[in-house]
Amino acid sequence: xxxxxxxxxxxxxxxxxxxxxxxxxxxxxxxxxxxxxxxxxxxxxxxxxxxxxxxxxxxxxxxxxxxxxxxxxxxxxxxxxxxxxxxxxxxxxxxxxxxxxxxxxxxxxxxxxxxxxxxxxxxxxxxxxxxxxxxxxxxxxxxxxxxxxxxxxxxxxxxxxxxxxxxxxxxxxxxxxxxxxxxxxxxxxxxxxxxxxxxxxxxxxxxxxxxxxxxxxxxxxx
Amino acid sequence: xxxxxxxxxxxxxxxxxxxxxxxxxxxxxxxxxxxxxxxxxxxxxxxxxxxxxxxxxxxxxxxxxxxxxxxxxxxxxxxxxxxxxxxxxxxxxxxxxxxxxxxxxxxxxxxxxxxxxxxxxxxxxxxxxxxxxxxxxxxxxxxxxxxxxxxxxxxxxxxxxxxxxxxxxxxxxxxxxxxxxxxxxxxxxxxxxxxxxxxxxxxxxxxxxxxxxxxxxxxxxxxxxxxxxxxxxxxxxxxxxxxxxxxxxxxxxxxxxxxxxxxxxxxxxxxxxxxxxxxxxxxxxxxxxxxxxxx
Numbered sequence: 001x002x003x004x005x006x007x008x009x010x011x012x013x014x015x016x017x018x019x020x021x022x023x024x025x026x027x028x029x030x031x032x033x034x035x036x037x038x039x040x041x042x043x044x045x046x047x048x049x050x051x052x053x054x055x056x057x058x059x060x061x062x063x064x065x066x067x068x069x070x071x072x073x074x075x076x077x078x079x080x081x082x083x084x085x086x087x088x089x090x091x092x093x094x095x096x097x098x099x100x101x102x103x104x105x106x107x108x109x110x111x112x113x114x115x116x117x118x119x120x121x122x123x124x125x126x127x128x129x130x131x132x133x134x135x136x137x138x139x140x141x142x143x144x145x146x147x148x149x150x151x152x153x154x155x156x157x158x159x160x161x162x163x164x165x166x167x168x169x170x171x172x173x174x175x176x177x178x179x180x181x182x183x184x185x186x187x188x189x190x191x192x193x194x195x196x197x198x199x200x201x202x203x204x205x206x207x208x209x210x211x212x213x214x215x216x217x218x219x220x221x222x
Numbered sequence: 223x224x225x226x227x228x229x230x231x232x233x234x235x236x237x238x239x240x241x242x243x244x245x246x247x248x249x250x251x252x253x254x255x256x257x258x259x260x261x262x263x264x265x266x267x268x269x270x271x272x273x274x275x276x277x278x279x280x281x282x283x284x285x286x287x288x289x290x291x292x293x294x295x296x297x298x299x300x301x302x303x304x305x306x307x308x309x310x311x312x313x314x315x316x317x318x319x320x321x322x323x324x325x326x327x328x329x330x331x332x333x334x335x336x337x338x339x340x341x342x343x344x345x346x347x348x349x350x351x352x353x354x355x356x357x358x359x360x361x362x363x364x365x366x367x368x369x370x371x372x373x374x375x376x377x378x379x380x381x382x383x384x385x386x387x388x389x390x391x392x393x394x395x396x397x398x399x400x401x402x403x404x405x406x407x408x409x410x411x412x413x414x415x416x417x418x419x420x421x422x423x424x425x426x427x428x429x430x431x432x433x434x435x436x437x438x439x440x441x442x443x444x445x446x447x448x449x450x451x452x453x454x455x456x457x458x459x460x461x462x463x464x465x466x467x468x469x470x471x472x473x474x475x476x477x478x479x480x481x482x483x484x485x486x487x488x489x490x491x492x493x494x495x496x497x498x499x500x501x502x503x504x505x506x507x508x509x510x511x512x513x514x515x516x517x
Contacts, residue, residue, distance in 0.1 A: 001377075001378050001381045001382065002252060002255050002256060003248050003249075003251070003252045003263075003267075003371070003374035003375075003377070003378065004252075004266070004374075006339070006340050006374045006377035006378065006381060006386075006403075007267065007270055007337065007339050007340075007348075007370050007374050007377070007379070008270055008337055008338060008339075009337070009375065010270065010273050010335055010336070010337045011335065011336065011337075011338055011342060012333055012334070012335055012342075013329065013330030013331060013332075013333055013334060013336050013345075013412075014330045014331055014333070014342060014441065014442035014443075015341075015342050015343060015391060015441065015442050016341040016342035016343070016345075017339035017341065017387055017388070017494075018339075018494075019342065020338060020342065041496075044362075046389070046495075047493070047494045047495050049390040050440070050494075050495040050496060050497065051437060051494055051495060052440070053440055054437070054439050054440030054442070054496075055291065055440065055441070055442060056333070062406050071335060073333070073335075073361070076333045087417035096283075101389075101390070101391040102390065102490070102493065102495075103387070103494075105388050111236040111367050113499075122384070123387055123390070124340070124341060124386040124387025124388075124389075124390060124395070124396075125338055125340040125341045125387070126338050126341070126342075136257030137465055175273045193257070194257070217376070
Protein backbone atom coordinates (compact mmCIF):
# COMPACT_ATOMS: atom_id res chain seq x y z
CA UNK A 1 0.00 0.00 0.00
CA UNK A 2 1.44 3.33 -1.08
CA UNK A 3 1.44 6.23 1.38
CA UNK A 4 -0.77 8.33 -0.88
CA UNK A 5 -3.48 5.71 -0.62
CA UNK A 6 -3.51 6.70 3.06
CA UNK A 7 -2.84 10.45 2.89
CA UNK A 8 -5.10 11.81 0.15
CA UNK A 9 -6.77 12.12 -2.19
CA UNK A 10 -7.54 15.81 -2.05
CA UNK A 11 -11.22 15.63 -2.76
CA UNK A 12 -14.59 17.29 -2.63
CA UNK A 13 -16.51 16.02 0.38
CA UNK A 14 -18.31 14.64 2.09
CA UNK A 15 -17.18 11.00 1.99
CA UNK A 16 -13.99 9.39 0.69
CA UNK A 17 -15.74 6.08 0.06
CA UNK A 18 -19.19 7.34 -0.93
CA UNK A 19 -18.11 10.45 -2.86
CA UNK A 20 -14.47 10.21 -4.01
CA UNK A 21 -14.51 6.42 -4.40
CA UNK A 22 -17.86 6.52 -6.15
CA UNK A 23 -16.56 9.21 -8.52
CA UNK A 24 -13.53 7.06 -9.31
CA UNK A 25 -15.69 3.99 -9.99
CA UNK A 26 -17.69 6.07 -12.45
CA UNK A 27 -14.51 7.51 -13.93
CA UNK A 28 -13.09 4.05 -14.66
CA UNK A 29 -16.40 2.98 -16.23
CA UNK A 30 -16.27 6.05 -18.45
CA UNK A 31 -12.70 5.29 -19.48
CA UNK A 32 -13.64 1.69 -20.32
CA UNK A 33 -16.46 2.91 -22.54
CA UNK A 34 -14.02 5.28 -24.24
CA UNK A 35 -16.71 7.33 -25.97
CA UNK A 36 -19.22 9.88 -24.69
CA UNK A 37 -21.83 8.08 -22.59
CA UNK A 38 -25.45 8.45 -23.69
CA UNK A 39 -27.15 6.36 -21.05
CA UNK A 40 -26.05 5.21 -17.61
CA UNK A 41 -27.71 2.75 -15.26
CA UNK A 42 -26.37 2.53 -11.74
CA UNK A 43 -27.25 -0.43 -9.53
CA UNK A 44 -26.42 0.46 -5.94
CA UNK A 45 -25.64 -2.16 -3.32
CA UNK A 46 -25.38 -2.10 0.48
CA UNK A 47 -24.20 1.10 2.10
CA UNK A 48 -24.04 2.84 -1.29
CA UNK A 49 -27.77 2.34 -1.37
CA UNK A 50 -28.47 2.99 2.29
CA UNK A 51 -26.51 6.20 2.95
CA UNK A 52 -25.49 7.26 -0.52
CA UNK A 53 -27.96 10.11 -0.69
CA UNK A 54 -26.44 12.19 2.10
CA UNK A 55 -22.97 11.52 0.74
CA UNK A 56 -23.71 12.64 -2.81
CA UNK A 57 -22.91 9.12 -4.09
CA UNK A 58 -25.28 9.41 -7.05
CA UNK A 59 -23.87 12.78 -8.10
CA UNK A 60 -20.32 11.45 -7.71
CA UNK A 61 -21.01 8.38 -9.87
CA UNK A 62 -22.63 10.55 -12.52
CA UNK A 63 -19.79 13.04 -12.50
CA UNK A 64 -17.29 10.20 -12.70
CA UNK A 65 -18.74 8.61 -15.84
CA UNK A 66 -18.57 12.07 -17.45
CA UNK A 67 -14.84 12.22 -16.72
CA UNK A 68 -14.98 14.50 -13.67
CA UNK A 69 -12.33 13.73 -11.04
CA UNK A 70 -12.84 13.58 -7.24
CA UNK A 71 -11.23 16.97 -6.58
CA UNK A 72 -13.39 18.81 -9.11
CA UNK A 73 -16.17 20.97 -7.70
CA UNK A 74 -18.39 20.07 -10.67
CA UNK A 75 -19.29 16.92 -8.69
CA UNK A 76 -21.87 18.96 -6.82
CA UNK A 77 -23.76 19.94 -9.94
CA UNK A 78 -23.39 16.57 -11.67
CA UNK A 79 -27.10 16.27 -12.46
CA UNK A 80 -27.04 19.55 -14.39
CA UNK A 81 -23.81 18.55 -16.05
CA UNK A 82 -25.35 15.21 -17.10
CA UNK A 83 -28.34 16.99 -18.60
CA UNK A 84 -26.14 19.39 -20.53
CA UNK A 85 -24.06 16.44 -21.77
CA UNK A 86 -27.16 14.63 -23.01
CA UNK A 87 -26.66 11.76 -20.58
CA UNK A 88 -29.77 9.87 -19.46
CA UNK A 89 -29.36 8.08 -16.18
CA UNK A 90 -31.19 6.02 -13.64
CA UNK A 91 -30.40 4.55 -10.23
CA UNK A 92 -31.65 1.20 -8.96
CA UNK A 93 -31.27 -0.76 -5.76
CA UNK A 94 -29.52 -4.12 -6.13
CA UNK A 95 -28.35 -6.94 -3.89
CA UNK A 96 -25.00 -8.21 -5.12
CA UNK A 97 -24.94 -10.90 -2.43
CA UNK A 98 -23.29 -11.29 0.96
CA UNK A 99 -19.80 -11.59 -0.53
CA UNK A 100 -19.93 -8.16 -2.11
CA UNK A 101 -18.27 -5.23 -0.33
CA UNK A 102 -20.95 -3.00 1.24
CA UNK A 103 -19.97 -0.07 -0.98
CA UNK A 104 -20.51 -1.60 -4.38
CA UNK A 105 -22.10 -0.58 -7.64
CA UNK A 106 -22.78 -2.13 -11.02
CA UNK A 107 -22.64 0.44 -13.80
CA UNK A 108 -24.12 -0.16 -17.25
CA UNK A 109 -22.84 2.52 -19.58
CA UNK A 110 -23.97 2.99 -23.16
CA UNK A 111 -22.33 5.13 -25.78
CA UNK A 112 -23.33 5.55 -29.42
CA UNK A 113 -21.45 2.44 -30.59
CA UNK A 114 -20.98 0.22 -27.57
CA UNK A 115 -21.97 -0.72 -24.06
CA UNK A 116 -19.77 -1.56 -21.08
CA UNK A 117 -20.82 -3.05 -17.79
CA UNK A 118 -18.55 -2.77 -14.77
CA UNK A 119 -18.92 -3.78 -11.16
CA UNK A 120 -16.70 -2.37 -8.46
CA UNK A 121 -16.36 -1.47 -4.83
CA UNK A 122 -15.18 1.55 -2.93
CA UNK A 123 -13.04 -0.06 -0.26
CA UNK A 124 -12.22 2.91 1.98
CA UNK A 125 -10.29 6.17 1.91
CA UNK A 126 -11.19 6.66 -1.75
CA UNK A 127 -9.50 3.44 -2.88
CA UNK A 128 -11.46 1.25 -5.29
CA UNK A 129 -11.47 -2.22 -6.80
CA UNK A 130 -13.09 -3.09 -10.12
CA UNK A 131 -14.04 -6.75 -9.85
CA UNK A 132 -16.03 -7.37 -12.99
CA UNK A 133 -16.11 -6.09 -16.57
CA UNK A 134 -18.88 -7.22 -18.94
CA UNK A 135 -19.77 -10.07 -16.63
CA UNK A 136 -16.24 -11.46 -16.41
CA UNK A 137 -14.22 -11.38 -13.19
CA UNK A 138 -11.21 -9.09 -13.07
CA UNK A 139 -9.09 -7.22 -10.60
CA UNK A 140 -8.10 -3.59 -10.96
CA UNK A 141 -7.26 -1.06 -8.25
CA UNK A 142 -6.66 1.92 -10.48
CA UNK A 143 -3.42 2.76 -8.68
CA UNK A 144 -1.35 1.56 -11.61
CA UNK A 145 -1.83 2.17 -15.31
CA UNK A 146 -3.82 -0.67 -16.82
CA UNK A 147 -4.50 -2.16 -20.22
CA UNK A 148 -7.84 -3.84 -20.74
CA UNK A 149 -8.40 -6.23 -23.65
CA UNK A 150 -11.68 -7.60 -24.93
CA UNK A 151 -10.60 -10.61 -26.94
CA UNK A 152 -11.12 -14.18 -28.04
CA UNK A 153 -9.69 -16.89 -25.79
CA UNK A 154 -7.05 -18.73 -27.84
CA UNK A 155 -3.78 -20.56 -27.25
CA UNK A 156 -0.72 -18.33 -27.08
CA UNK A 157 -2.66 -15.10 -26.61
CA UNK A 158 -0.93 -14.10 -23.38
CA UNK A 159 2.48 -15.03 -24.75
CA UNK A 160 2.00 -12.71 -27.72
CA UNK A 161 0.64 -9.99 -25.49
CA UNK A 162 3.51 -10.08 -23.05
CA UNK A 163 6.01 -10.26 -25.92
CA UNK A 164 4.67 -6.96 -27.25
CA UNK A 165 4.79 -5.36 -23.83
CA UNK A 166 8.29 -6.55 -23.10
CA UNK A 167 9.47 -5.26 -26.48
CA UNK A 168 8.68 -1.74 -25.29
CA UNK A 169 10.12 -2.51 -21.86
CA UNK A 170 6.93 -2.23 -19.90
CA UNK A 171 7.13 -4.02 -16.55
CA UNK A 172 4.02 -6.07 -15.76
CA UNK A 173 2.73 -5.71 -12.22
CA UNK A 174 -0.20 -8.07 -12.64
CA UNK A 175 -2.17 -9.85 -15.34
CA UNK A 176 -5.46 -11.68 -15.24
CA UNK A 177 -7.61 -13.29 -17.91
CA UNK A 178 -11.23 -14.34 -17.49
CA UNK A 179 -13.27 -16.11 -20.13
CA UNK A 180 -16.78 -17.37 -20.50
CA UNK A 181 -15.47 -20.77 -21.57
CA UNK A 182 -12.66 -22.21 -23.62
CA UNK A 183 -12.36 -20.41 -26.94
CA UNK A 184 -15.08 -17.92 -26.06
CA UNK A 185 -14.95 -14.21 -25.36
CA UNK A 186 -12.45 -13.18 -22.71
CA UNK A 187 -11.15 -10.14 -20.91
CA UNK A 188 -7.57 -9.58 -19.87
CA UNK A 189 -6.49 -6.82 -17.53
CA UNK A 190 -2.80 -5.99 -17.36
CA UNK A 191 -1.50 -3.60 -14.70
CA UNK A 192 1.92 -2.12 -15.35
CA UNK A 193 4.54 0.01 -13.63
CA UNK A 194 4.95 3.43 -15.18
CA UNK A 195 3.23 4.46 -18.38
CA UNK A 196 2.29 2.46 -21.45
CA UNK A 197 3.53 4.01 -24.72
CA UNK A 198 0.38 5.05 -26.60
CA UNK A 199 1.69 3.89 -29.99
CA UNK A 200 1.35 0.34 -28.68
CA UNK A 201 -2.41 0.52 -29.29
CA UNK A 202 -1.70 0.31 -33.02
CA UNK A 203 0.10 -3.00 -32.52
CA UNK A 204 -2.79 -4.43 -30.54
CA UNK A 205 -5.38 -3.33 -33.07
CA UNK A 206 -3.59 -5.48 -35.66
CA UNK A 207 -3.86 -8.61 -33.51
CA UNK A 208 -6.94 -10.42 -34.91
CA UNK A 209 -8.09 -11.98 -31.64
CA UNK A 210 -8.34 -8.57 -29.93
CA UNK A 211 -11.71 -6.94 -30.37
CA UNK A 212 -10.85 -3.81 -28.48
CA UNK A 213 -8.25 -2.51 -26.04
CA UNK A 214 -8.21 0.49 -23.74
CA UNK A 215 -5.47 2.09 -21.69
CA UNK A 216 -6.72 3.22 -18.28
CA UNK A 217 -4.33 5.75 -16.76
CA UNK A 218 -3.80 5.70 -12.98
CA UNK A 219 -6.70 7.20 -11.09
CA UNK A 220 -6.59 10.98 -10.87
CA UNK A 221 -5.25 12.29 -7.55
CA UNK A 222 -4.27 8.83 -6.37
CA UNK B 223 11.97 -4.48 -2.34
CA UNK B 224 14.14 -3.80 0.68
CA UNK B 225 12.25 -0.92 2.24
CA UNK B 226 8.72 -2.27 2.49
CA UNK B 227 6.96 -3.04 5.74
CA UNK B 228 3.53 -4.28 6.70
CA UNK B 229 3.96 -4.98 10.41
CA UNK B 230 5.54 -3.25 13.40
CA UNK B 231 8.52 -5.64 13.69
CA UNK B 232 9.31 -5.03 10.00
CA UNK B 233 9.01 -1.27 10.46
CA UNK B 234 11.15 -1.17 13.60
CA UNK B 235 13.81 -3.38 11.99
CA UNK B 236 14.01 -0.97 9.03
CA UNK B 237 14.26 1.99 11.40
CA UNK B 238 16.98 0.39 13.48
CA UNK B 239 19.00 -0.82 10.53
CA UNK B 240 18.99 2.57 8.80
CA UNK B 241 18.72 4.83 11.84
CA UNK B 242 15.44 6.15 10.53
CA UNK B 243 12.38 7.52 12.22
CA UNK B 244 9.01 6.12 11.18
CA UNK B 245 8.60 9.07 8.78
CA UNK B 246 11.87 8.28 6.95
CA UNK B 247 10.89 4.62 6.68
CA UNK B 248 7.53 5.56 5.16
CA UNK B 249 9.26 7.93 2.75
CA UNK B 250 11.83 5.31 1.74
CA UNK B 251 9.10 2.75 1.14
CA UNK B 252 7.30 5.19 -1.15
CA UNK B 253 10.48 6.08 -3.07
CA UNK B 254 11.02 2.39 -3.66
CA UNK B 255 7.41 1.55 -4.47
CA UNK B 256 6.69 4.47 -6.81
CA UNK B 257 10.13 4.86 -8.34
CA UNK B 258 9.74 8.61 -7.91
CA UNK B 259 12.42 10.91 -6.49
CA UNK B 260 12.28 11.75 -2.81
CA UNK B 261 11.95 15.48 -3.49
CA UNK B 262 8.81 14.93 -5.59
CA UNK B 263 7.20 12.83 -2.87
CA UNK B 264 8.06 15.39 -0.19
CA UNK B 265 6.62 18.16 -2.34
CA UNK B 266 3.38 16.25 -2.81
CA UNK B 267 3.06 15.67 0.92
CA UNK B 268 3.72 19.35 1.65
CA UNK B 269 1.09 20.31 -0.89
CA UNK B 270 -1.37 18.05 0.93
CA UNK B 271 -0.47 19.71 4.22
CA UNK B 272 -1.13 23.16 2.76
CA UNK B 273 -4.48 21.94 1.43
CA UNK B 274 -5.29 20.64 4.90
CA UNK B 275 -4.57 24.06 6.37
CA UNK B 276 -6.80 25.59 3.72
CA UNK B 277 -9.60 23.23 4.69
CA UNK B 278 -9.25 24.41 8.31
CA UNK B 279 -9.29 28.06 7.28
CA UNK B 280 -12.28 27.60 5.01
CA UNK B 281 -14.26 25.77 7.69
CA UNK B 282 -13.63 28.51 10.24
CA UNK B 283 -15.23 30.99 7.83
CA UNK B 284 -18.48 29.02 7.61
CA UNK B 285 -21.35 30.71 9.41
CA UNK B 286 -24.33 29.00 7.75
CA UNK B 287 -25.79 25.64 8.64
CA UNK B 288 -25.25 22.85 6.11
CA UNK B 289 -27.95 21.58 3.74
CA UNK B 290 -28.95 18.93 6.27
CA UNK B 291 -28.97 21.43 9.13
CA UNK B 292 -26.67 19.16 11.13
CA UNK B 293 -23.56 21.33 11.19
CA UNK B 294 -22.09 24.70 10.33
CA UNK B 295 -20.66 27.50 12.45
CA UNK B 296 -19.62 25.20 15.26
CA UNK B 297 -15.88 25.44 14.71
CA UNK B 298 -16.17 29.25 14.99
CA UNK B 299 -18.01 28.89 18.27
CA UNK B 300 -15.35 26.64 19.75
CA UNK B 301 -12.57 28.88 18.46
CA UNK B 302 -14.24 31.93 19.97
CA UNK B 303 -14.46 30.13 23.30
CA UNK B 304 -10.79 29.18 23.07
CA UNK B 305 -9.85 32.82 22.47
CA UNK B 306 -12.14 34.24 25.14
CA UNK B 307 -11.80 34.82 28.86
CA UNK B 308 -13.82 31.76 29.77
CA UNK B 309 -11.31 29.41 28.13
CA UNK B 310 -11.14 26.09 30.00
CA UNK B 311 -8.39 24.94 32.39
CA UNK B 312 -6.43 23.05 29.72
CA UNK B 313 -5.97 26.27 27.79
CA UNK B 314 -6.54 27.75 24.37
CA UNK B 315 -4.40 25.30 22.39
CA UNK B 316 -6.47 22.38 23.63
CA UNK B 317 -9.69 24.00 22.48
CA UNK B 318 -8.25 25.36 19.25
CA UNK B 319 -7.24 21.82 18.30
CA UNK B 320 -10.90 20.78 18.63
CA UNK B 321 -12.04 23.79 16.60
CA UNK B 322 -9.61 22.98 13.77
CA UNK B 323 -10.87 19.43 13.44
CA UNK B 324 -14.49 20.60 13.41
CA UNK B 325 -13.57 23.17 10.77
CA UNK B 326 -12.31 20.53 8.33
CA UNK B 327 -15.50 18.51 8.70
CA UNK B 328 -17.57 21.65 8.15
CA UNK B 329 -15.66 22.30 4.94
CA UNK B 330 -16.32 18.70 3.99
CA UNK B 331 -20.04 18.97 4.70
CA UNK B 332 -20.16 22.15 2.60
CA UNK B 333 -18.79 20.18 -0.41
CA UNK B 334 -15.45 21.91 -0.02
CA UNK B 335 -12.05 20.44 -0.76
CA UNK B 336 -10.40 18.33 1.97
CA UNK B 337 -7.62 15.75 2.08
CA UNK B 338 -8.84 12.28 3.02
CA UNK B 339 -6.57 11.21 5.92
CA UNK B 340 -7.21 8.34 5.86
CA UNK B 341 -10.84 9.05 4.86
CA UNK B 342 -13.00 12.13 4.40
CA UNK B 343 -15.09 11.32 7.46
CA UNK B 344 -11.92 11.32 9.55
CA UNK B 345 -10.12 14.09 7.67
CA UNK B 346 -10.15 16.57 10.56
CA UNK B 347 -7.90 14.75 13.00
CA UNK B 348 -4.50 14.97 11.31
CA UNK B 349 -4.81 18.62 10.20
CA UNK B 350 -6.00 19.67 13.66
CA UNK B 351 -3.14 17.91 15.42
CA UNK B 352 -0.41 19.01 13.03
CA UNK B 353 -1.59 22.60 12.82
CA UNK B 354 -1.89 22.80 16.61
CA UNK B 355 1.58 21.34 16.96
CA UNK B 356 2.97 23.77 14.37
CA UNK B 357 1.48 26.76 16.15
CA UNK B 358 2.61 25.69 19.60
CA UNK B 359 6.13 24.83 18.46
CA UNK B 360 6.36 27.69 15.95
CA UNK B 361 7.58 25.29 13.29
CA UNK B 362 7.76 25.72 9.52
CA UNK B 363 5.34 23.97 7.16
CA UNK B 364 7.79 21.32 5.91
CA UNK B 365 8.48 20.23 9.48
CA UNK B 366 4.78 19.81 10.27
CA UNK B 367 4.22 18.09 6.92
CA UNK B 368 6.96 15.64 7.91
CA UNK B 369 4.51 14.38 10.51
CA UNK B 370 2.28 13.18 7.67
CA UNK B 371 4.97 10.69 6.69
CA UNK B 372 4.91 9.30 10.22
CA UNK B 373 1.13 9.13 10.02
CA UNK B 374 1.28 7.31 6.70
CA UNK B 375 3.78 4.79 8.07
CA UNK B 376 1.33 3.88 10.82
CA UNK B 377 -1.47 3.90 8.26
CA UNK B 378 0.37 1.31 6.15
CA UNK B 379 0.34 -1.11 9.08
CA UNK B 380 -3.35 -0.49 9.81
CA UNK B 381 -4.23 -0.79 6.11
CA UNK B 382 -2.41 -4.10 5.92
CA UNK B 383 -3.87 -5.58 9.09
CA UNK B 384 -7.35 -4.06 9.03
CA UNK B 385 -9.03 -1.40 6.88
CA UNK B 386 -10.11 2.26 6.79
CA UNK B 387 -13.67 1.80 5.64
CA UNK B 388 -16.52 2.72 7.97
CA UNK B 389 -18.79 0.48 5.93
CA UNK B 390 -16.47 -2.43 6.61
CA UNK B 391 -15.06 -1.69 10.07
CA UNK B 392 -17.13 1.05 11.66
CA UNK B 393 -15.88 4.44 12.86
CA UNK B 394 -12.99 2.79 14.71
CA UNK B 395 -11.51 2.08 11.27
CA UNK B 396 -11.83 5.72 10.25
CA UNK B 397 -11.51 8.09 13.21
CA UNK B 398 -9.71 5.39 15.22
CA UNK B 399 -7.09 5.03 12.50
CA UNK B 400 -6.83 8.79 12.05
CA UNK B 401 -6.28 9.28 15.75
CA UNK B 402 -3.61 6.57 15.90
CA UNK B 403 -1.86 8.09 12.90
CA UNK B 404 -1.97 11.59 14.42
CA UNK B 405 -0.78 10.35 17.83
CA UNK B 406 2.22 8.76 16.13
CA UNK B 407 2.93 11.93 14.14
CA UNK B 408 2.88 14.15 17.24
CA UNK B 409 4.99 11.67 19.18
CA UNK B 410 7.66 11.62 16.48
CA UNK B 411 7.63 15.40 16.00
CA UNK B 412 8.15 15.70 19.75
CA UNK B 413 11.25 13.52 19.56
CA UNK B 414 9.84 10.08 20.27
CA UNK B 415 11.86 7.10 19.03
CA UNK B 416 10.21 4.62 16.62
CA UNK B 417 9.19 2.32 19.47
CA UNK B 418 7.46 5.19 21.27
CA UNK B 419 5.84 6.34 18.03
CA UNK B 420 4.24 2.97 17.38
CA UNK B 421 3.31 2.73 21.06
CA UNK B 422 1.50 6.08 20.81
CA UNK B 423 -0.51 4.67 17.91
CA UNK B 424 -1.33 1.56 19.94
CA UNK B 425 -2.53 3.65 22.87
CA UNK B 426 -4.71 5.84 20.68
CA UNK B 427 -6.19 3.04 18.61
CA UNK B 428 -7.18 0.82 21.51
CA UNK B 429 -9.34 3.58 22.93
CA UNK B 430 -11.40 3.74 19.78
CA UNK B 431 -12.14 0.01 19.50
CA UNK B 432 -15.82 -0.69 19.10
CA UNK B 433 -16.61 2.79 17.82
CA UNK B 434 -19.58 2.44 15.48
CA UNK B 435 -20.30 4.33 12.27
CA UNK B 436 -23.82 5.71 12.68
CA UNK B 437 -24.09 8.88 10.60
CA UNK B 438 -27.34 10.69 11.28
CA UNK B 439 -29.44 10.92 8.13
CA UNK B 440 -26.56 9.34 6.22
CA UNK B 441 -24.66 12.64 6.29
CA UNK B 442 -20.97 12.84 7.23
CA UNK B 443 -21.72 15.44 9.91
CA UNK B 444 -23.10 14.13 13.18
CA UNK B 445 -21.60 12.46 15.10
CA UNK B 446 -18.62 12.47 12.68
CA UNK B 447 -17.66 16.06 13.30
CA UNK B 448 -17.45 15.79 17.08
CA UNK B 449 -15.66 12.46 16.80
CA UNK B 450 -12.99 14.25 14.80
CA UNK B 451 -12.81 17.14 17.25
CA UNK B 452 -12.55 15.07 20.40
CA UNK B 453 -10.36 12.31 18.99
CA UNK B 454 -7.89 14.95 17.84
CA UNK B 455 -7.10 15.94 21.43
CA UNK B 456 -7.18 12.23 22.27
CA UNK B 457 -4.22 11.82 19.91
CA UNK B 458 -2.22 14.40 21.89
CA UNK B 459 -3.04 12.44 25.05
CA UNK B 460 -1.77 9.19 23.59
CA UNK B 461 1.43 10.88 22.34
CA UNK B 462 2.10 12.38 25.76
CA UNK B 463 1.55 9.09 27.57
CA UNK B 464 3.88 7.28 25.19
CA UNK B 465 6.60 9.93 25.53
CA UNK B 466 6.39 9.54 29.30
CA UNK B 467 7.61 5.99 28.87
CA UNK B 468 4.35 4.21 29.61
CA UNK B 469 3.87 1.16 27.41
CA UNK B 470 0.65 -0.10 25.94
CA UNK B 471 0.06 -3.55 27.43
CA UNK B 472 -1.06 -4.89 24.05
CA UNK B 473 1.37 -4.10 21.21
CA UNK B 474 0.25 -2.18 18.16
CA UNK B 475 -0.08 -5.09 15.71
CA UNK B 476 -2.34 -6.94 18.11
CA UNK B 477 -4.48 -3.81 18.54
CA UNK B 478 -4.75 -3.61 14.74
CA UNK B 479 -5.78 -7.28 14.63
CA UNK B 480 -8.41 -6.47 17.25
CA UNK B 481 -9.65 -3.57 15.13
CA UNK B 482 -10.15 -6.03 12.31
CA UNK B 483 -11.85 -8.62 14.52
CA UNK B 484 -14.23 -6.09 16.09
CA UNK B 485 -14.97 -4.65 12.67
CA UNK B 486 -15.78 -8.05 11.20
CA UNK B 487 -18.09 -8.93 14.07
CA UNK B 488 -19.79 -5.57 14.22
CA UNK B 489 -23.43 -5.76 13.12
CA UNK B 490 -23.98 -4.12 9.76
CA UNK B 491 -26.49 -1.66 11.25
CA UNK B 492 -23.43 0.03 12.83
CA UNK B 493 -21.39 0.17 9.66
CA UNK B 494 -22.30 3.28 7.72
CA UNK B 495 -25.82 2.12 6.91
CA UNK B 496 -27.52 4.62 9.26
CA UNK B 497 -29.73 1.74 10.43
CA UNK B 498 -28.63 1.88 14.06
CA UNK B 499 -26.88 3.89 16.75
CA UNK B 500 -27.39 7.65 16.90
CA UNK B 501 -28.90 7.57 13.41
CA UNK B 502 -32.01 5.73 14.63
CA UNK B 503 -32.59 7.66 17.85
CA UNK B 504 -35.84 9.65 17.80
CA UNK B 505 -33.80 12.78 17.12
CA UNK B 506 -31.57 11.09 14.55
CA UNK B 507 -34.54 9.80 12.57
CA UNK B 508 -35.81 13.34 12.02
CA UNK B 509 -32.89 13.88 9.65
CA UNK B 510 -33.38 10.70 7.67
CA UNK B 511 -33.26 11.11 3.90
CA UNK B 512 -35.55 9.10 1.67
CA UNK B 513 -34.03 5.83 0.47
CA UNK B 514 -34.00 4.79 -3.16
CA UNK B 515 -37.23 2.94 -3.97
CA UNK B 516 -37.48 -0.21 -6.05
CA UNK B 517 -39.53 0.47 -9.15
